[in-house]
Amino acid sequence: MSFFNLEKYPPSFLFLCLTLGIALLLLSGLEGRNLVRWQPITLFGKVALFYYILHLFAIHTLALLIVMLLGYPWQTMIFIGPTSQISPILQGKYGFDLVEIYLLWISIVSLLYPVCVSWYLLKNKNKSKWWVSYV
Known part of the structure; x- marks a missing residue:
């Protein structure tokens, strides 16, 4: 479970991967949909x-x-x-x-x-x- 050891300040690599990864997955899922x-x-x-x-x-x-x-x-x-x-x-x-x-x-x-x-x-x-x- 060490991959949950995220640090926001300064942003750790794992923190950036998690936040940007979730944002990109949401963006790809919502692309072209009626919002x-x-x-x-x-x-x-x-x-x-x-x-x-x-x-x-x-x-x-x-x-x-x-x-x-x-x-x-x-x-x-x-x-x-x-x-x-x-x-x-x-x-x-x-x-x-x-x-x-x-x-x-x-x-x-x-x-x-x-x-x-x-x-x-x-x-x-x-x-x-x-x-x-x-x-």
């Missing part, structure tokens, strides 16, 4: 950079709000040292279970979906503008 049922998912691929930037702001804003609702100062979310080290004030007192993380993930994607739809419609209306295709 109308998958339209809500393919939308995120059409506005990828827009969604990426938007979700970063949404997640960080949500984390900041949760910290303040728990009664901690917002300054605890400013990392001075390495980002992998949590603030000493929050050590052992802040975090979520895996189920809560999945619920937050589904909530963020659901909240950003209508914004991505409207951006996609705006993007289609303004194809002649050069900057629209990049976002």
Whole structure:
């Protein structure tokens, strides 16, 4: 079972083989198929950079709000040292279970979906503008 010993940072050869292999298998399986049922998912691929930037702001804003609702100062979310080290004030007192993380993930994607739809419609209306295709 040693081939499951993958390292994401820095990406090991096995990690790249696994992730790229699965992606290529999915791509070959979906090639030429009618993906109308998958339209809500393919939308995120059409506005990828827009969604990426938007979700970063949404997640960080949500984390900041949760910290303040728990009664901690917002300054605890400013990392001075390495980002992998949590603030000493929050050590052992802040975090979520895996189920809560999945619920937050589904909530963020659901909240950003209508914004991505409207951006996609705006993007289609303004194809002649050069900057629209990049976002």
